[in-house]
Amino acid sequence: MASKMELHYNRSLMNNSPNDPLFFSKPANSLKDDKKTYGKILFNLKKNKEQDNTDELTHLTDSFEFESAKNSYWNPPKFSLLYGTPLWDESSPSQKIILNQLYWVAYYSQIISAEIATIFLNQTAAAGLYGMEDFKVVCDTLDLESAQERTHIQAFKVIAEQTEKSLFGQRIFTYPMKNFASETMIFQNTNLIKSYWKKIQLHFFSYLSSSNAFIASQYLTVRGLRTLNGKIVQHQLSQFYTGLEEAPIPSKVSHHHFLDESYHFNSSTIIGHDVVKSLRPPTSFEKMIANLAVTGCQKDHAQFNVSVNGIFWYEPAIFSSIFKVLKSTHFSMTTRDALEMMRRCFCQENQGVHEAMQTHIVARKSYIEYVQGLEFLNQTNLKMSVMENVDVLSYLLENKRKLSHFSNRQVA
Numbered sequence: 001m002a003s004k005m006e007l008h009y010n011r012s013l014m015n016n017s018p019n020d021p022l023f024f025s026k027p028a029n030s031l032k033d034d035k036k037t038y039g040k041i042l043f044n045l046k047k048n049k050e051q052d053n054t055d056e057l058t059h060l061t062d063s064f065e066f067e068s069a070k071n072s073y074w075n076p077p078k079f080s081l082l083y084g085t086p087l088w089d090e091s092s093p094s095q096k097i098i099l100n101q102l103y104w105v106a107y108y109s110q111i112i113s114a115e116i117a118t119i120f121l122n123q124t125a126a127a128g129l130y131g132m133e134d135f136k137v138v139c140d141t142l143d144l145e146s147a148q149e150r151t152h153i154q155a156f157k158v159i160a161e162q163t164e165k166s167l168f169g170q171r172i173f174t175y176p177m178k179n180f181a182s183e184t185m186i187f188q189n190t191n192l193i194k195s196y197w198k199k200i201q202l203h204f205f206s207y208l209s210s211s212n213a214f215i216a217s218q219y220l221t222v223r224g225l226r227t228l229n230g231k232i233v234q235h236q237l238s239q240f241y242t243g244l245e246e247a248p249i250p251s252k253v254s255h256h257h258f259l260d261e262s263y264h265f266n267s268s269t270i271i272g273h274d275v276v277k278s279l280r281p282p283t284s285f286e287k288m289i290a291n292l293a294v295t296g297c298q299k300d301h302a303q304f305n306v307s308v309n310g311i312f313w314y315e316p317a318i319f320s321s322i323f324k325v326l327k328s329t330h331f332s333m334t335t336r337d338a339l340e341m342m343r344r345c346f347c348q349e350n351q352g353v354h355e356a357m358q359t360h361i362v363a364r365k366s367y368i369e370y371v372q373g374l375e376f377l378n379q380t381n382l383k384m385s386v387m388e389n390v391d392v393l394s395y396l397l398e399n400k401r402k403l404s405h406f407s408n409r410q411v412a
């Protein structure tokens with residue numbers, strides 16, 4: 001006679017046996033149910049693997065020597081530090097080269113910060129999505145992208161640090177490696193309390209996304225918005241390389257990075273917009289978290305600055321970096337001259353200010369288009385209203401107020 005334990009074992013086998021009619025019943029929320037989306041994500045992963053720029057970027061990073069690249073532009077001229085301001089207009093040809101290279105250093109220092117956060121949040125999102133049927137391909141995509149981001153960070157870091165060390169012997173825009181939960185925007189309107197609160201929010205979001213497929217999928221909408229901002233500039237940085245016979249290594253890095261990022265942008269859109277339809281409809285709580293995440297992205301991108309047009313930093317937070325550049329041997333300004341130049345660049349209308357504002361308008365419009373069709377987003381996010389509250393006059397007034405404090409500290 002079979003023991004109680006054997007009976008229980010046989011029964012549980014029967015319940016999981018292929019003869020059990022329930023065994024092959026259609027699982028809920030399988031990604032394979034949406035053949036078109038499944039095919040798209042599979043295709044994007046296959047293509048990204050085929051074109052993967054990791055080896056090329058590693059080779060470029062290892063070969064970089066500032067001495068060999070120091071006499072050339074690394075970006076199109078309009079992508080130079082403080083382009084279109086009195087500083088740019090009055091700089092010598094060799095100073096313009098430095099401003100152009102410093103744009104690269106500053107721009108990609110920001111990308112490093114964003115990609116440090118991306119690596120961790122890709123993994124928590126993958127954990128949240130892996131609990132769903134047939135989501136392996138989505139998680140494999142995120143795994144590959146995280147590995148690519150590590151190579152991107154290494155390339156930007158090596159080139160940016162070597163450049164600052166050679167030109168200034170000190171850090172200007174770069175920083176030592178940092179935790180994922182620190183401020184993503186490195187020059188931000190923040191303080192200790194705001195920074196700490198942001199850290200708590202990021203930890204909480206990553207915790208939620210690691211066990212909730214909907215929230216995980218909407219991390220990819222936020223990532224898509226951030227990458228969209230990057231695409232506006234990086235596409236043009238990337239094209240600079242293709243127009244040159246003997247391109248300097250940083251321009252080649254811009255090009256190869258952009259190639260990888262195009263696939264990251266595709267996967268953000270497929271997961272945030274299409275894969276989400278394979279999930280059950282979100283609860284009120286899940287909608288609230290997704291909306292908070294998009295609003296957080298809007299807040300991060302609510303300002304514009306003329307120092308690095310295309311990255312939405314808070315200008316007064318960059319004052320001390322610009323001051324160091326102007327006082328360095330490359331510009332040799334006295335404290336008084338440097339502060340006067342900053343007043344003319346940051347507190348008076350000039351071509352650079354209007355162009356930076358224009359980039360912000362273009363970005364906001366493209367964000368609005370990007371989130372159309374995401375019905376769970378509220379009007380503040382669908383219309384990107386947080387990003388709307390910015391204009392040239394308030395930018396100039398804020399700079400004037402903050403530059404006066406900054407100047408007092410320098411001459412004290």
Ligand SMILES: [Fe+2]
Nearest residue numbers: 115149152261
């Ligand atoms: Fe990247």
Ligand SMILES: [Fe+2]
Nearest residue numbers: 145149261264
């Ligand atoms: Fe990326």
